[in-house]
Amino acid sequence: MSINKLGLIGGGNIGGVLFAEAAKRRLAKRIGFMDIKPPDLAKGKALDIAEGAPTISTDIHYDAGKEFNVLEGSEIVINTAGVPRTKRPDGTIPTREELLQTNIKITKSVAEGIQKYCPDATIISIANPLDAIVYTLYKILQTPKNKLMGMAGQLDSGRYRYFVAQEAGVSVENVEALVLGGHGDNMVPIRSCCRVGGMPVEKFVSKEALDAIETRTRKAGGEVVGLMGIGSAFVSPAWAALDMAEAIIYDKNKIIATCALLEGEYGVNGLFVGVPAILNKEGVAKVIEADLNSAEKEALAKSVAGVRNTCDEVEAMLKTM
């Protein structure tokens, strides 16, 4: 089972991994791959990967180029168009929110491209600031809420799982974790939902170690930016988005932390925020309300307030564009 066409917007670091992995996993009969970068980044990367296809015994069919028409007919689109965070010469690391000014303009052209060539596609967006860029797409496209989502929680939960597994000395496969809220430094790792081999995480990891793990999780994206020096994490975000795409393509009914439109859930209305959701062929089939303790509720409210501020900025910026 695969879809007819997967569209990938942005052919940079994340986009390149998405193309290679999607081809290797045979997720779609055809891939549309678009990037504005001259002379023709998308075409070049696609050709490189296609020339490797015989070695991995995969047939690859694609349309690649600098124009949005290569996306025509895409059933699912993954959007990575936008500048990433990168370490400044003085060693400091910008917040994701500082990317908004640049990335909102890019997102406007992405929305226009989707509108023209694949208006019915289900959209998974990765560009930052994550929650605000998904909101921007929604404002412009008015996509039905089940067909528009952001990838963040799956990555943030993966980071939490990795750190817990290392500390507990067990396989990552044994660790279940959930990180909710906005994809910023106020994201909310939900300790009460973290299980190791089905047992509460506190049985394996001390409170102090968990405090440190949760702080590290909130800043994990920045840690990678600081170490790499140029750009931000790109393999783990690509894998996380493909996990979401596979849940949709294979109609898995898989619960994944997803940036989804809330209409009353968690007391939030009209914002896209990271929450557990069931993903299947409909896209976001259902948002699940996790039982949170009062400290977690408070932390989530703080994170949502941050998302609301950035979305207010989006509203103001869209009026001037």
Ligand code: APR
């Ligand atoms: N249309 C299509 N592609 C665009 C556009 C546009 N209007 N504007 C920029 N791009 C492309 C760039 O040419 C670049 O190749 O988006 C690509 C982004 O790739 P990278 O700079 O390598 O960034 P990447 O690491 O892939 O991250 C992309 O996802 O995680 C977020 O913060 C990250 O916002 C960033 C995005």
